Amino acid sequence: MLLSIHAVVVTFLGICASLSAATPLHLRDDHIGAPQDATFDYIVVGGGTTGLTVAARLSEHASVAVIEAGGYYQITYGNNSVVPLYSLTRIDAIDPSPQFPRRPEIDWELVTVPQTNAFNRTVHYAQGKTLGGSSAFNTMSYLRSTSSAYQRWASMVGDNDYTFKSLLPFFKKSVRLTPPNLEKRNSANATPEYDPSAYGDGSPLDVSWNNFVDPTLTWLAKSLQAIGIPINPKGFSSGELKGGAWLPSTIDPAHATRESSQTSFLDYADANTQIKVYPYSIAVRVLFENETATGVSVDTNGTIYTLSATKEVIVSAGVFNSPKLLMLSGIGPTEVLTSFDIPVVANLPGVGQNLQDPTSINVANFVNTPNAQSIVANPATEPEALRKYVEEAAGPYSSAAGYISYERLPDDLRQTLPPATLAKFDNFPSDFPDSQYIVGTFVMANGSSMGAISSTFTRTFSRGSVTLASADYKDNPLIDLGWFSDPADADVLIAGVKRVRQAWSSEPALTIRLGAEVLPGDTVDTDEEILSYIKNNGNQLWHASSTCSMGKAGDKSAVVDSKGRVFGVKGLRVADLSVVPYALPGHCQANAYALGEKIARDIIDAR
Structure with a gap:
C-alpha cells in the first residue's frame, strides 16, 4: 500500500470534500429511469465519453434516454478513478495480462483470442463499464491529431466536415481550458x-495542466530533446504532432480531480435538462420495424422492457460492444448472423472488421531522481504531499x-526499415510522425525508482476484428486485435526501441541513469531479439478504433456514413471511436469528445 491507514482516511475525506464542491455523486431522482416501457425522442446506448456528449447536447433540445451498464465510478472504484496520480498507479483494472484483477463494477472484462x-x-x-466510460480510468491526456490526418479522414468519407478547420469549433465547444499554474508546477524545466x-x-x-511536475520526467524530457526532438511551441492541439509537449489533462484544476464525461457532460445535463439515465442496464438489441429503428430492448437486473425512440437510436457502446450490439440486432455480415439464427436486417460485411490497435513498448532504467510515486511512498515526504493535495489541489x-x-x-x-514498410508510408500524408515517445516513472517493490520511455507506431497497418461469441447478449464478443499481422508495425517498433535507447544514452539521461538497462536489457540487441521482446511485451494504449467504420455509400466495408447513420436502415446511428475510419496518430480522448459534439449537431440540424 502507498498510504498508511490514517492517510487513506484523510485522503478519502479530503477527496469527498472536494468532490462535494465539484460534482454530486448522484442523479436527480426524476432523472433516473424506471425499468419499464417508456418513450423518448432519442435513445443513446452507452454513457461513455462520446455517448454522454451526444446525450447532453441532444437533451438541450429533446427528450433523451441513456442506457448505461454501470453506475458512478467514484462510488464503485473510489479514489483510484478520482486522484490524478492514481490514474498511473492504482487503476488495476487496466492490467492487460490474463491474470488481471476482476473489476466487473467498472470494466467489461474483455479478453482477446x-x-x-x-x-x-x-x-x-x-x-x-461506468458512467463516463473509459474517460473514467484513462490517463487523462488531452491532445488532438494532425491537420493532414483529419484531411485524410475527410477524403476517405467524402465529407470536408472532418478537416481540422471544420472540426476545430467542435474541439473548442466542449473544452474549458485553464492556463498552467506555474507557481504550483514550480519547475522552470x-x-x-x-x-x-x-x-x-x-x-x-x-x-488543465498538472499542478505538479514529476522531477524524473523533466530529465527524460531533456533526454528526448537532446537527441533532436525539441519542444513544439504550439503544443499538440493546433493540428501538429511534431516535437515534444507538456500535455494538458482532463483534470478539474480547482480540486485536482479527474474530469470525465460524467463529471462534465452528464452533470451539466443533469442540472440543466430533463435527461433520463438508466444505470446498471444492458441493451439487449435494437428493435426495428420495416428497417427503421424504433427503440431498444433493455435488461435492468433481469427486468426486460422496451425504450421506444420516436426519432433515433444512437449506439455509443464502444469499439468492441457497438459492433456486437449491431450484430445482435441483425446488422452485420450475413454469414455471422445466420450462423447464430439472428434475422438479418441489413447485410453490412464491415461490422466488426477493420479493428486497428496501436501497440507500445517500453525501454526502462533505474534512476537516481525522485518521482511522484516515490514521494508519496516515503513516510517522510508523504504527509506534506497529502496536505498539498487536500489543501492546495497541488x-x-x-x-x-x-x-x-x-x-x-x-x-x-x-534506412533500416524494409523497403516494403517504407512503401506503405507513402499511403499516408508526408507530415505524419513515425513514432510517439511517452515518458513515465515507476516505483519498484523495494523502493527503487525506474524511468521509462515508450515507443509507439503512429500508423497502424495490422488489422483485427470483433465478432459474436453467441447470440446471447450477456456474452462478451470475440476480439482479435490482429497484433503484428502486418510486419510493418513491428518494423517501426524495432526502430523505435533503437531511438529510445539513443535518448537513454544522451547526457541528460546518463546524469540520472543507474546501472545497466533493465528493459529490455543488454542481452536484447539484434533486430530478431528486439522483435521477440516486442511480441512478448508489447501492450495496447487502449486506443482501438474503426470497427464500425465510416465511409462512402457503396463502400462494402463501410458501416456508417459521414454523419454516423448506419447504412441499410433508418433511425440508427453509431457515435464513438468505432466509426473513425482509421487509427489517427495521437491520443483519442479529444477526438471522442469532438465527434460527440459533431454528431449531436448533425442530429439537431436534421430535425
Whole structure:
C-alpha cells in the first residue's frame, strides 16, 4: 500500500470534500429511469465519453434516454478513478495480462483470442463499464491529431466536415481550458508551450495542466530533446504532432480531480435538462420495424422492457460492444448472423472488421531522481504531499500524464526499415510522425525508482476484428486485435526501441541513469531479439478504433456514413471511436469528445 491507514482516511475525506464542491455523486431522482416501457425522442446506448456528449447536447433540445451498464465510478472504484496520480498507479483494472484483477463494477472484462503473431498471447482489454466510460480510468491526456490526418479522414468519407478547420469549433465547444499554474508546477524545466487560439470559451469539460511536475520526467524530457526532438511551441492541439509537449489533462484544476464525461457532460445535463439515465442496464438489441429503428430492448437486473425512440437510436457502446450490439440486432455480415439464427436486417460485411490497435513498448532504467510515486511512498515526504493535495489541489497526488514527443525517424533509422514498410508510408500524408515517445516513472517493490520511455507506431497497418461469441447478449464478443499481422508495425517498433535507447544514452539521461538497462536489457540487441521482446511485451494504449467504420455509400466495408447513420436502415446511428475510419496518430480522448459534439449537431440540424 502507498498510504498508511490514517492517510487513506484523510485522503478519502479530503477527496469527498472536494468532490462535494465539484460534482454530486448522484442523479436527480426524476432523472433516473424506471425499468419499464417508456418513450423518448432519442435513445443513446452507452454513457461513455462520446455517448454522454451526444446525450447532453441532444437533451438541450429533446427528450433523451441513456442506457448505461454501470453506475458512478467514484462510488464503485473510489479514489483510484478520482486522484490524478492514481490514474498511473492504482487503476488495476487496466492490467492487460490474463491474470488481471476482476473489476466487473467498472470494466467489461474483455479478453482477446490468442494473438497468433504475438506468441499466442491473450490480452485483457479494459473498457469502462461506468458512467463516463473509459474517460473514467484513462490517463487523462488531452491532445488532438494532425491537420493532414483529419484531411485524410475527410477524403476517405467524402465529407470536408472532418478537416481540422471544420472540426476545430467542435474541439473548442466542449473544452474549458485553464492556463498552467506555474507557481504550483514550480519547475522552470517544464513550462508548457501551447497555442491559446486552439481553445475558446467552451464547456463543460475542464482541461488543465498538472499542478505538479514529476522531477524524473523533466530529465527524460531533456533526454528526448537532446537527441533532436525539441519542444513544439504550439503544443499538440493546433493540428501538429511534431516535437515534444507538456500535455494538458482532463483534470478539474480547482480540486485536482479527474474530469470525465460524467463529471462534465452528464452533470451539466443533469442540472440543466430533463435527461433520463438508466444505470446498471444492458441493451439487449435494437428493435426495428420495416428497417427503421424504433427503440431498444433493455435488461435492468433481469427486468426486460422496451425504450421506444420516436426519432433515433444512437449506439455509443464502444469499439468492441457497438459492433456486437449491431450484430445482435441483425446488422452485420450475413454469414455471422445466420450462423447464430439472428434475422438479418441489413447485410453490412464491415461490422466488426477493420479493428486497428496501436501497440507500445517500453525501454526502462533505474534512476537516481525522485518521482511522484516515490514521494508519496516515503513516510517522510508523504504527509506534506497529502496536505498539498487536500489543501492546495497541488503536489504529486494532483499530477497525471506529463510529456510526449512525436517525430519522423531520423534518416539513419529510417534506412533500416524494409523497403516494403517504407512503401506503405507513402499511403499516408508526408507530415505524419513515425513514432510517439511517452515518458513515465515507476516505483519498484523495494523502493527503487525506474524511468521509462515508450515507443509507439503512429500508423497502424495490422488489422483485427470483433465478432459474436453467441447470440446471447450477456456474452462478451470475440476480439482479435490482429497484433503484428502486418510486419510493418513491428518494423517501426524495432526502430523505435533503437531511438529510445539513443535518448537513454544522451547526457541528460546518463546524469540520472543507474546501472545497466533493465528493459529490455543488454542481452536484447539484434533486430530478431528486439522483435521477440516486442511480441512478448508489447501492450495496447487502449486506443482501438474503426470497427464500425465510416465511409462512402457503396463502400462494402463501410458501416456508417459521414454523419454516423448506419447504412441499410433508418433511425440508427453509431457515435464513438468505432466509426473513425482509421487509427489517427495521437491520443483519442479529444477526438471522442469532438465527434460527440459533431454528431449531436448533425442530429439537431436534421430535425
